[in-house]
Amino acid sequence: MKRVLRRSTMILICTIAFIGGMAYFTVELIMSADDWASQPYNAHIAGSGGLEQAGVIYDRHGAVLAQTVDGERVYNEDPSVRRGLLHVVGDNSLNISTAVQSKYRSLLTGYSLVWGLNMPQSLRISHDISLTVDAEASAACYDALSSYGKKGACVVYNYQTGEVICSVSTNSYDPEAPPEITEDNESEYDGVYLDNVISSSYTPGSIFKLITAAAAIENIPDLYEREWYCEGSKEIGGSDVTCVGSHGTVNFEQALADSCNIVFAELAVELGAEKMTETANRIGINTSFRVDDVDTALGYFDVSKADTNQLAWSGVGQYNDKVNPLQMAIICGAIANGGKSVTPTYIKGGSGDLLKLIGLGKSPSREMFSADTAEKLEHAMRYTVSDYYGDYLFGDLTVCAKTGTGEVGKDKEPNGWMVGFSTDSDAPLAFACVVEDSGYGMTYAAPVAEAAMTAAANSLRTQG
C-alpha cells in the first residue's frame, strides 16, 4: 500500500500543475482584464446604453468634448469640433475602434477587475478623461481640410512632450447624428470609420526625399561639395525619371528645396538598395508606432525586387513606397529633437488611477538620426521653406517643412502632402498633412497645415 501511495505522487504533480495553471491564468487576468473587457462585441458596454454612465471627455483646456446628460451622450456644441475630433473621441457606437470612447469604453464606464461590469447603473463610478487635443485647433484644421471634400488626415503634435494638439481625419460625420450607411451611400462613407491619421498609409511622393536625404548625409561624405545639373528628365536604369521642371545646376540643399527628382533618384541608386533599406528601417518606415494601445498603420519600403529604375523612383517616394501620416509627424519631430523621436499620446490625464490602468506614463523613444544628420536635415528643410515656399505661410512660426505629391495612378489625382515642424521654443510642433485625390502638396496640404499649425501654436502660447 505504501508503494501505491508513493506512486500516486504523480497524480499530485498533475494537480499541482493544474493549480499552477490556474495561478498563471489569474496573473493573465489581472494583467489584461481591461483589454479583454474592452471588446466591440462585449454587450455589457456596447449596447445602446453603453455610455449611459460614461465619464466626461475633455480637451486639453477643459472644453467638454463628450459627456452624458440625463442618460444621453452629448458632444461639443461646435459642429466643426464634433466632426474634427470624431476619430479621436468616437461616437456612441464602437465602429471607430481606435477612438477613445471605443478603446477605453470599459474604463469610461467605470470598469475595474474587482467589480467587473456588474454594478447596477445607480452604483457605478465612472472615469473622466482629459485629452491632449485642442478643440479649437482641431476645428480650424477640420474646416480647412473638409473644404476640399476629399479624404485626408492632418496631425500636429508637440515633439517635446508627445502631446497631440490636433488630429483630424476626413471623411467625417457628426457623432450626434451618425449616418446610417446603406448600399446607396456606401461610397460616400467609404472608410469613414478609419482614423486616417493612425490607420491609413499613403504613397508619400517627395516627402520621402527626407529619408533619401538622411541616407545620403550619412553615407556620402562629399555630398555638400557636389553639384547636379537637371534638365527635366534623365534616363536611369533604362527608363526616364522626370522632374516637374528643369532645375538647372543645383547643390544638395537647393535640390531638396526644388524637390528635384533627378538628384534624389540618382542618390538612391548610388546608395543602393541595402543602404536605403537600412536607413528606412532605422527610421521605422516598416514598423508600427504604438500610440496609446493602438499601432499605427505600417509604412512600406521594400526594394528587394526593384530594378535600377524602380530603385530610383523609390528614392523620391514613388514605386511601392507607403507612409502613415502620424509616422511622418513622428519622423519630423525626431529631426527637430536632434534625432530622437518622442512617441505621441492623446491622453493628458484621467481621474483616479486611469493613467496607470491604461498603461501610460512611459514614452518609448528611439534614435532615428544622429544629431549631425538631424541638424543638416533641419537646415535643409528650413531652407526649403524660407527659399522656396516663403515664410509668410506660417505667420510668425519658424517652420522647416517639405511638401510632396504622391502619384497613385491614372484614375486618381495624387496625394498632396506637407510634413515638417516649427523650431519655436514656445511652440515645438511637428505636423503631417495629406489630402487624397488632390494635387500639389503646396496647393492642397499646405493651407491645411498652416491652419492647424497656427491654431495649435496659438493654443500653446495663450493657454499652455
Next chain:
Amino acid sequence: MDFSVIFDVGVVALRILLPIYAIVIVYQCYAAMRRRRRPEKPLVTLLNLATGDKTPVVFWENSIGTTRSSDIIVDDEMVSRNHAVLLRRKEGWFITDTNSESGTYVNGELAEGRVQVYIDDTIEVGDTRFKLLRGDEYNDELRSSWFFRKVSDKPAIKAWKLMLMVTLFHFFMAVEAMFWNDGTNVFSPLLLFGALAVVEWGFFSISYFALRRVSFELEALALFLTGIGVMLLVRQVERSAYVQLIAAAAGMVLFCVIIKLIEDPDKINKFRLPLMIIAVGLLLTSIVFGKVTKGAANWIYIGSISIQPSELVKVIYIIIGASALDKLQTSKNLLEFIIFSMVCVGLLAWMGDFGTALIFFMTFLLIAFMRSGDFKTVILALVAAAIGVIFVLRFKPYVADRFKAWRHAWQYAQAEGYQQTHVLTFIASGGLFGVGVGNGFLKQVAASESDLVFGLVAEEMGVIVAITLALAVAILVIYARAITTRSRSTFYSISACCAAGLLVVQLSLNIFGATDILPLTGVTFPFISSGGSSIMACWGLIAYIKAADERTYSLKR
C-alpha cells in the same frame, strides 16, 4: 435615497456574499472529510520469533519483502524483493505468496494461492518466522497522514447541516436568477430549485436512512457542484436544466450501483472481460451511428435523447485499470491493459474527439504508473503518443487547423478564436463577483453551458466562485491520496486516485482550453457542464473515491 438604490445595494450584497459562502461550503466539505475515521491502531501485529521485534500491520493489504518500499520490510537474504502479500478480507486474514524464490509457509505448510491465517499462526518467509498477534499487542504510537485530524478534535459539521448549507446556496442562486435583467419568467427558478431540492434531499435520505452510510461529505460536495450547474441552466435553456437534473439523479443511482458492484475486490476480475467488450462496443457504436457535432462524432441519438458513450467508457476504464495488491505483484504484465487503452484512445481519435482521447491517455499514464511504478512504461507511452501525433499531423494536416488559434485567439477572434476571446472578455466583465445569474452574455455563444462553462460561471457568479469550484474538484486528488492507505484494497486506492486524476485532467482541458492556455478541445467541466452523459460519468467516477473510504463498506450508522 430612493428605493431602487436600496434594492441595488441588496442585489450587490448578495453577489458579494455568494463567493464567500461558496468558499465556506467547500471548506466545510473538506473539513468533514478530514475527520478521522478510526484510531490509528494496527489491525494486527507480526512478532518476529527470532528477535522478538513487533511489526505493526496497518493496511488492509500489505506487501512483505526486502525492498524499502514494502509495507512489511524483512531484512533476510532468503526473502525475495516482493515475497508475499498479507491481506485482510471480510472473512479474515490471508497470505498470498507472490512468486517468491523460497516460498511462504503457514504453520510449516507451503502456502499455495491465498491461504487464510488466524491469530497465533506462524508465517514463515525465507529464514524469518512471524507469529500473527492481535492489533492491540502493539503499544507504540503510529504516525498518521497530516490530512486527518485527531480523533479527539472537535467533530466536523453534521451531514444534514452541510446539506442545508448547500441547498441554501442553490436557493440564493434561484433568488438571483429571479431578479435577472430580462425580467421575464420570474418564478421559474424557484420551480427548478424545488425540483433540485427534492433530488438533493431524496439522495441524502436514501444514503442516510436506507443505506445507513456514516459519511456524506463527498456526496454533499458533488451535490453542491451539480446543483450550481443545474441552476445556471435555468436562464440558458430551461429544459436542459431539468434534463441535467434527471441525468444527475441517474448518476447518483450509478454511484450507488458501482459502490455495490465493486464491494468485493476479488470478484471484479470476473467482470473485466465483459466490461472491456462493452466499452469497445460503446465506442464502436458511436463511430457507426454517431452524429458529427462540432467536428467530433461522439454523440449517438436514441429518439430525442443524445448519449455520449465515451463518457460512460471512462467509468469502465478505471475498473479495468485498477487491481488488488496480490494480483499486482503476481501479474506485472500491463500488456492487456495497454492494448485495451490503445484501442480506446485510437477509437476516440478516429471519432475526432481529441479532448477525450487525451483524457484517456493521461489516465492511462496515471494508472500504468500506479500499477507498475515503472518510468520506462510512461516514457515509452509518451514517445509512442508523440509519434502518433506526428503521424496524424503528417497525413491529416487539417487537424492542425483546428488548433491554429491556440495562444493566438485574439488574432482569430472572428474565426477559430471566437469562443476563447468571448470567454476572456466575459470573464473580465464579470469581475470578482459576477454580473448575476442570467445576466451574462457568454450564454449566447455556442457551447457556453458545456465547453465554456468556466467562463459562464465566472461571468455570472464571479471569478472567485469559478476558481473555488475548480479547486473543489482538484482537491479531490488530495483527499483520494489521503485515503489511499486506508482503503480495503489497492484496487480502491488505484481507482480512487486515478478517478480523481482523470477529473483533474478533464478540468484542466476544460478551463485552460476555454481560456486559451491550452488548445480548445471541447471537454466538460466535471459536475458543472451541461451534459447528461458527462454528469453521470462524474458521479460514477466519484463512486471509486467513496469506495476507497474503508467506512463505506465496513461501517454502518
